[in-house]
Amino acid sequence: MNVEHLEVKNFRNIEYVYLDPCEGVNIIYGENAQGKTNLLESIWLFTGCRSFRSSKDSELIGFNKNKANLYMDFFAADRQQNASLEIGEGRRFILNGVKMKGASQIMGEFLAVVFSPDHLSLVKDGPYERRRFLDIAISQLKPKYGVTLSQYNKAIAQRNILLKDIQFHSELYDTLDVWEDRIAFFASEIIRQRIGYINKLSLYTDEIYSGLSQNREKLKIAYNQQTVVYGDDKQELYENMKNQLYQSRKNDLITGFTSVGPHRDDLSIKIDSLPARTYGSQGQQRSAALALKLGEAAVIKNFSDEQPVALLDDVMSELDTGRQNYILNHIKDWQVFITCCDPTAVKNLKFGKSFQVKNGACL
Ligand SMILES: Nc1ncnc2c1ncn2[C@@H]1O[C@H](COP(=O)(O)OP(=O)(O)OP(=O)(O)O)[C@@H](O)[C@H]1O
Ligand SMILES: [Mg+2]
Structure with missing residues (x-):
């Protein structure tokens, strides 16, 4: 999958940009x-997802303009395609000349993964961010997940209400x-899916991280269950989970909260056997977060045979040469867009293209 041409009009501070990227690395x-x-961000919006940095579409339209227009020629599913997106009162997508009914209809047509400085929270913050990463990544591959x-979360909420009610009834x-x-x-299904996904993801993250650190460090990711629920198959996991819930009743009745289950689990990220969250340097944390995001793209490629475009925002800072x-x-066969401030990065680029952006225009 790759972007062949991009046209951006009245989008944030960009009045007009026409971009002709290459199939490899674009700086x-x-x-x-x-x-x-x-x-x-303008490229990302063709995925049909919301912006990775603002929730309001109105913020995307250039000041004093009433709509933003984006157009893209791209190669996907073995053919040339085009898409346009108008952001005004709402979003209007046209894919290969056909009006889409909504953003959900365009999802899956153009695939991208984005890494922004906010994604450092994947490594730095609490388990919630990592569970969210896993859950979104799996849902994209398997919508049933x-x-x-959501059924699991509802059932947990019901049990929590009940735990409190039992005190009076x-x-x-x-x-x-x-x-x-x-x-x-x-x-049992959530645990099974998460473990399966992490096993696949780790094949790529190990390799990407080794490459990033020039084989000096090792990254290991694993599913970290707060209360371990064993099981080789769904039935065994189900029985053991039920047993754990039963055993936790006494404690849970006191706290009014369900203490066991996948809503408490985590994705463990270790660099040379030490937790990246507590011991990782800034560069190591950034490298680990990047390995997770690029690994996510590699799993999509393996699953769907389409390599998502990688959008890497400000990934270079804090990284050594x-x-x-x-x-x-070294990221091969893959279209990548990288933003950076330092033009010396461009000198280190052997193949690929670079574009200078100044005051909302491409020089
Ligand atoms: N809707 C909008 N209309 C006009 N300008 C906007 C709008 N939204 C944001 N901007 C402006 O766009 C400018 C550039 O933003 P952007 O985040 O792309 O910068 P950047 O080149 O990535 O900078 P940095 O290197 O600091 O990350 C900002 O100064 C911001 O005020
Ligand atoms: Mg920026």
Whole structure:
């Protein structure tokens, strides 16, 4: 999958840009506040997802303009395609000349992964961010997973309400069984899917991280269960999960909160056997987050046979030349857009194209 031409009009500070990227690495460089991230954001919007940095579409339209227009020629599913997006009162997508009914209809047609400085939270913040990363990544590959997850969350919320109600209505105690049965059923599927996904993802993240660190460091990711639920198959996981819930009743009745299950689990990220969150340097944390995002793209490629376009916003800062060099010259067969401020990065680029952005225009 790759972008062949991009046209951007009245989008944030970009009045007009026409871009002719190459199939490999494309560097977008320039000083702060010139429109580099805006350009990446415009490409991202063709995925049909919301912006990776603002929730309101109105913020995307240039000041004093009433609509933004984006157009892209791209290669996907073995053929040339084109898409246009108008952002005004709402979003209007046209794919290969056909009006789309909504953003959901365009999803999956143009694939991209984005790495922005916010994604460092994947490594630095608490387990919630990492669970979210796993859940979104799996849902994209298997939409049914998203349904299971929401049913699980509802069942957990019901059990939590019940735990509190039992304090005043002890006759409700027996109904715990009904919710625990549902929770165990959905939990077994969630745990199975997450472990399966991490096993696949780790094949790529190990390799990418080794490349980034020039084989000096090793990254290991694993599923980290707060309460371990064993099981070789779904049935065994289900039975063990049910048992864990039963055992936790006494404690959970005191706290009014369900203490076991995948909503408490984490993705463990270790560099040379030490947790990246607590011991990783800034460069190591950035490298680990980047390996996760690029690994996510590699899993999509393996699953769908389409290589998503990689949009890497400000990924170079805090990385030494060896790591920068890997990103610039060793990511093969893959269209990548990288923004950076430092034009010397362009000198280190062996193949590929570079574009300077100044005051919302491409020089
Ligand atoms: N809707 C809008 N209309 C006009 N300008 C906007 C709009 N939204 C944002 N901007 C402006 O776009 C400018 C460039 O933003 P952008 O985030 O792309 O910069 P950048 O080149 O990535 O800078 P940095 O190197 O600091 O990350 C900002 O100064 C911002 O004020
Ligand atoms: Mg930026």
